[in-house]
Amino acid sequence: MMTPILEKIALFISVALMIVISYWLGQQSYNWMPVAATAEAKHVDDLFSFLVALGSFIFLGVVGMIVFSIITCRADENDYTEGHPSRGNNKLEFFWTATPTILVLWIGWQSFNIYQQLDIEGLNKIIDLKASESGNKSMLIAQKIPNQIEEIEVIAKQWDWTFRYPQSNITTSELHLPQNKRVRLILESEDVIHGFYVPEFRFKQDMIPNHRLNFTFTPLKEGKYKLHDSQFSGTYFALMEADVYIDSPEAYGQWLQSAHNNILKPSLAATEHAHQPRQLIRSDWPTIEPATPFVAQQ
Numbered sequence: 001m002m003t004p005i006l007e008k009i010a011l012f013i014s015v016a017l018m019i020v021i022s023y024w025l026g027q028q029s030y031n032w033m034p035v036a037a038t039a040e041a042k043h044v045d046d047l048f049s050f051l052v053a054l055g056s057f058i059f060l061g062v063v064g065m066i067v068f069s070i071i072t073c074r075a076d077e078n079d080y081t082e083g084h085p086s087r088g089n090n091k092l093e094f095f096w097t098a099t100p101t102i103l104v105l106w107i108g109w110q111s112f113n114i115y116q117q118l119d120i121e122g123l124n125k126i127i128d129l130k131a132s133e134s135g136n137k138s139m140l141i142a143q144k145i146p147n148q149i150e151e152i153e154v155i156a157k158q159w160d161w162t163f164r165y166p167q168s169n170i171t172t173s174e175l176h177l178p179q180n181k182r183v184r185l186i187l188e189s190e191d192v193i194h195g196f197y198v199p200e201f202r203f204k205q206d207m208i209p210n211h212r213l214n215f216t217f218t219p220l221k222e223g224k225y226k227l228h229d230s231q232f233s234g235t236y237f238a239l240m241e242a243d244v245y246i247d248s249p250e251a252y253g254q255w256l257q258s259a260h261n262n263i264l265k266p267s268l269a270a271t272e273h274a275h276q277p278r279q280l281i282r283s284d285w286p287t288i289e290p291a292t293p294f295v296a297q298q
């Protein structure tokens with residue numbers, strides 16, 4: 001048996017140790033993610049690290065308590081008396097009601113803050129309503145739209161991505177982004193709900209038919225990435241992929257020059273649909289043919 005003062009010291013040391021280990025795990029979690037290719041990715045990684053640290057702390061606390069109890073609180077063999085009652089312990093009730101409430105509020109608050117730092121215009125408008133009431137709206141919009149911004153339209157249809165560069169009058173099947181420059185994506189869907197998802201960008205946004213959503217961000221790391229559809233948008237949705245490049249300003253300029261005579265890639269879904277394997281069992285379920293890629297319409 002430990003004396004009360006020793007118990008307090010042991011508790012203090014184990015909590016301190018738990019904080020150190022949780023913090024360390026939180027820092028480790030930055031390496032579990034793919035490369036962070038945009039400026040905004042940092043916010044999402046920070047939130048993830050915070051959640052990992054918090055989760056580790058709770059996990060260590062609960063498991064530590066169980067292990068501690070197993071070692072120190074064993075009943076003697078043949079001892080069938082009831083244990084110490086925890087019912088009616090107001091202190092304990094208060095503790096395990098207040099702690100999760102505060103934790104959940106804290107997580108919600110952190111997530112909300114990060115979401116506000118991401119510049120999704122269709123959604124920010126709702127939050128801006130309050131500012132417009134007090135007459136600050138023009139100021140807010142002025143802050144939000146810097147002079148130098150690259151606008152790119154992203155058009156999704158079953159199951160093909162199309163990118164339009166209105167400032168350069170280019171239409172392509174691969175997305176090129178200029179490094180270190182603000183980019184505004186204008187997301188549009190022509191049929192059903194699709195999801196724009198590049199893991200390295202930490203950016204996943206649903207695209208809703210008849211509803212344009214603008215998203216502004218800054219690409220940072222040069223390289224080739226892959227765009228996926230994060231929504232189940234039909235039979236061939238898993239083939240709904242596109243190459244995404246972050247180019248240095250010079251390479252981006254060159255690409256814009258050469259893109260007019262670019263060889264455009266055929267849609268993966270259309271190719272797959274054309275080469276359907278012979279099946280023993282046919283379900284004859286109704287399905288939708290892949291939309292013709294825009295190349296064929298020219």
Ligand SMILES: [Cu+2]
Nearest residue numbers: 194229233240
């Ligand atoms: Cu889709």
